[in-house]
Amino acid sequence: MLEKILKDRFGYSQFREGQREVIEDVLNKKDVFAMLPTGSGKSLCYLLPGYMMRGLVVIVSPLLSLMEDQCQQIHMLGEKRAASLNSFLNAKEKAIILERLRQLKFLFISPEMLQTDRVIHKLSKCQISLFVVDEAHCISQWGHEFRPDYLKLADVRESLGNPACLALTATANAKVRHDILTQLRITGASQHIYSIDRENIALHVYKLNHIDRKITETIETVSNIKGPGIIYFYSREWAERLSRMIENQTNLRVAYYHGGLQMEDRLLIQHQFLNNQLDIICCTNAFGMGINKPNVRFVIHFHYPREINSYIQEIGRAGRDGLPSIAVAFYCDEDRVLPQALIESEYPDQETLPRILQRMMSRYPLTETDTLSLFMEEGCSETAARFLQYQLSQINIKAYAIEELGAYIERKIQSRKKQKLQELDDMESWLKTKGCRREALLKFYGERKTKTMAQCCDYCGSSINEFKKAKETDPKAPLTSNSWRETLRQLLGEKAGIR
Amino acid sequence: MSFKRYLFLYLVDKFKGERSIYGIYHLLKGKRSSQTIQDSVLYSVQELFQSMENITRNEIETVYEEYEKQGLMIKNRKDCYTLSEKGKQCLRECEDDCRLPNGLIGFQYAGLSKIFWKRLRLVIQSLSHLLHYQKSYLPVTNEREILEWAKKFFKRLEYDRFELAARCQKELEVLLSNRSDLEAFIFVKQLSGYQKVGLTLEQIASAVHLDKYETTLLFQACLQSSVKTIIDNRSKFPTLCLFIDQVDNIRLTHSANTTYHYIKKGYPLHKIAERRRLSAGTIEDHIVEIAMNDPAFNVMNYVPTEDYKKIQHAISSLSTKRLREVKERVDDQISYFQIRLVMAREGET
């Protein structure tokens, strides 16, 4: 029965690890908490039950871009009854979606949209079959992407008549997991915890003593190992620079991708990569969210991320088809400077903080959105701004003198920074592991390595040579080879026109 | 020679040290403010208006910092530069190899062309998939307006997809044959279709060994002049015509547009200012913007014919385009606003 729907609707012949168990519990109307590794098809856990239950599946999703991607992927499966509701829509577009709620099967919604009475009112009139909290680690202060508006989700669910809840996450340690269950008030939920370990990805880490060595090593590695692959950098400039060098020194098809590109170019590059027109993407962490390419063979970290969580997410983009893949991290001692500076600069410093608070008080009372944009205008990152806004909303700010308020917020900032620096330390200490890298990585999540595998990590004897290209392939014909008339005909005419 | 150097020195030269490098930035980006639109006419660079929407402040700053260091330009006041002798020499040398592509039009067509292009890209992509019986694909744009437009476009269509594809192909081939093969190449290679994703301008630039600025301008020239060709020869391009319908030809800033509504209803300037709680100066800015954008707008309501002639005369006898100098040449009762209106009009010819 389940298999038939899986085959008919989604085109898969069997479930991946964990999916069936989660789906069965969901269908039995239990509250469910599921931690499934990245790239394991988490969304199937609510999509498939959606077809077997009457009513609407509401999916709370933290990131706008992710939401749009997920919604688009469902449309790609031929399901038109899916929509996403977020604050980027204009009033008319929102109204249209709210009017056709009853015709929808899947509604993606941002947490702040769930704070408005009108939306709650409309939703409460629908039959809701399942309330999904995606990226549930956002609910925890200890999670890497704390989103304060996630804290209100338990109340929201209650006002919707307590539909069954499915909380999904890819990476959460025991502390975060406990937080999720408490905050969502689903402590009795049926729990499905699967290992964060991706056994088909070999873990390699190399320390180099100079940045120039890192560049040559990277270029040599990508020339030798099997692609396609992704290389991560912490800045736009570095991504562009290495992309140019690879383009000039190899016959690989390469492009760069970062938040500074125009939206249209971003889409083109993504589509080229998905369509196998590119061998390598040089990118910042802006790339990858919501991109589902099964045959990525390697992920290289030219710069390491600021948290182990991000590292796991990023390497998890390799080997989604289950075939052997490799993650390589290169690092030098000087790499620490930038991430540390970034953490420092995310929050207002001791001199600007009083000024910002002053500005805020002079415009009191402010809405949440105005508070957020005020902090961001003063140079806070979005996550930092959300954090501060949340801290302020927890106290009666009118009861404090401005100096007291400053001191209070400053303490909160300090402890937040300390936590961030701790996460950076964890990342670095993992890179410096003397021993099995997989064992050490799993330890951060309270897991143990249970199997031995041939391609575990460089320490256990996995060799980059195992991932070599079969043979030097001929350079692929560039897309620019034929004339404009031919291209036009290929797009619109000739063969395409056969009925 | 480097096209980039040519372009940016050319612009400094055109602005005569009277406008800052941010004036150049706004021009290329196509900022729809009265100031930018007026400047583009005053300094005869209207064809470059909105020709590089993707340019960043940072890019402009870096370019000019470098030229200043190389002694190609001299700072004249904050952020304003004139070319040094060395810079002039350099520009002359560049001119041997580089020139602006012909076909660039500027603000009358840049906005319209942009919408035409977005619609065209999406329709071709979806058509190409339909021809292969593929209903779903990842669209080249996620702008809701464009997606909605395309949906309606296919619904309204009176013939089938094969017919539409054949027509589009034929008309595009005719249209692009008016331009050089290089321009047509840059145009077509950006298009996405079934199992074939288009290239970014930067990727095309590197394939044809030109710098990205030249590639961008060649593309804009091709696009803008093609849109003009379509509009001027509607009967020859019945299908491509559909891609420009329902776009307001006059693209005013939102606020200027509101002012225009009041003017059409017959409100005098000071009444509009009162109604809208804006200063008279702001409303004057709007009127100048309207004068520049809509040839049908009658400026004689604001400048009596006699005064118009006097201003016209003063402008043509002066080489500079500074308002103050013109003002000194004309009668006292003639206002800056009137001078700007005449300049807006005269700039067009």
Ligand SMILES: [Zn+2]
């Ligand atoms: Zn190992």
